[in-house]
Amino acid sequence: MILTVTLNAALDITYQVPALTPHASHRVTEVTERPGGKGLNVARVLAALGHDVTVTGLAGGDTGRTLRNRLAHEPRVTDTLLPVAGATRRTIAVVDATTGDTTQLNEPGPQVSPAEWAAFQSAYEELLRDASAVALCGSLPPGVPVGAYAVLVRAARAAKIPVLLDTSGEPLRRGVAARPDIVKPNSDELAELTGSHEPVQATRDARRRGAHTVVASLGAEGLLAVTPDGTWQATPPSRVRGNPTGAGDSAVAGLLSGLVEALPWPERLARSIALSAATVASPVAGEFDAAAYEELLGRVVVTGAESAA
């Protein structure tokens, strides 16, 4: 199975309102709820691709209960989230029906105790035994040390399990130094990590900092992958209109599934780009349109070359 880690899981709530007006009162016309947090989104896409996935991380409180009840209904997803005393955070996406724009409100997450974090590390090391790959995804809740991902990367490498890291800021900086197999920063995260806004230079710099492979997601420009085997750029066939929520998580699922299927890098990247674009094209935030994925997959352009041996 593929293991995904979501330390700061979320109950993702979407509100439809006729129009969002600051300082006014709004009747919400439609409420939808689903399990969220990057690792859970990655798991959902991996499951849709036919992979068995185990999700772990931390969840607690009534919001955590709601989240886990919903996870129980997702096929091919096994829930091994660890209970914590604090309540799982909510994220609220307020969709303005007039403009189609979304305003996002993200709670910080539960306060995690040192004992809870220690218990998680033990559980994670157990889970690694049966994993073919692991993805470490998203922000850290309060109380989890900023070097948490570095610890989890080292444990995966000690267990010889390929590990992908998708986070930002200081947790990314520390995590990269622990030498993960893959990091997948977006342009902003890459610039924050390296100080450079020039993608090729920044991607190379991120590798020098410790990552074996850097796959930078450059929005409409696609993906730039600098790997030990070579450098490739994958570009979507056309500009896709829609909601970009979850597009990065779908790209991670593409990379991870390609890794465990031992696909060559150009195919992994094509899959990631097609999944990502099919997620933007889907009417439901964070889900991908299967027909659009199949159609796009054949049209992704991948350029680049293997390194001279």
Next chain:
Amino acid sequence: MILTVTLNAALDITYQVPALTPHASHRVTEVTERPGGKGLNVARVLAALGHDVTVTGLAGGDTGRTLRNRLAHEPRVTDTLLPVAGATRRTIAVVDATTGDTTQLNEPGPQVSPAEWAAFQSAYEELLRDASAVALCGSLPPGVPVGAYAVLVRAARAAKIPVLLDTSGEPLRRGVAARPDIVKPNSDELAELTGSHEPVQATRDARRRGAHTVVASLGAEGLLAVTPDGTWQATPPSRVRGNPTGAGDSAVAGLLSGLVEALPWPERLARSIALSAATVASPVAGEFDAAAYEELLGRVVVTGAESAA
């Protein structure tokens, strides 16, 4: 005990954000949660005044569980909310730290089945037996018939329990026709009910429609009460600055406590105004500042006279 009914209870959530910008993403810096819905707010103020209160209405889902767990910690409040299959709604108040303004997002509430509504009516009739007065407060959740308050008013009157109604729109119109002892509309609700924006005329018209007493809350102008015993106007001593959330519910608690203590109308109105102003003055939305209440109480001006016998 005093009974308060909250058919559309809510988990009131307050988010502090540095500044609310439509279509941007926000990190919430502080999250607070408390039981909400008008009847629960009224109960909290009654309990603070020393009255034993029983709260009833409908609650369900994980949000309902959170709400009930918190209610269990409130002194002098007995929870007899009936469980429903749907989830209790959330309300989100987003407070902009830069301007101090609040943007409100209110979920509609759970879908209530005919069987759940029937079960509530039976439970309500049982609870009336031990009640000295009852307040029917707030909006109706989906599925509860629009004439619900008329049914509940009639049951209270049949049981000879004084009944106060505080709602709006069609549920108010139907409820008034069932001849409640007191209705407490604000200016907008009164104008919607009667078609008149002139308070004295609109208040008289609301009485003709069935309410024995109408106490209209006119914001900074105070309260206008037209009762079978006379007409009074109560005015706050000075304009109070602050958050008006819950001020109307505090006024209801003032009226209801004055009723069961058999205070003369001028004293009931003075208490209502002072509680209402002390709620606006409180730093916490929906709570009243006890010192401000005591200070304001002696300074409320009540004018008017008893009717000629």
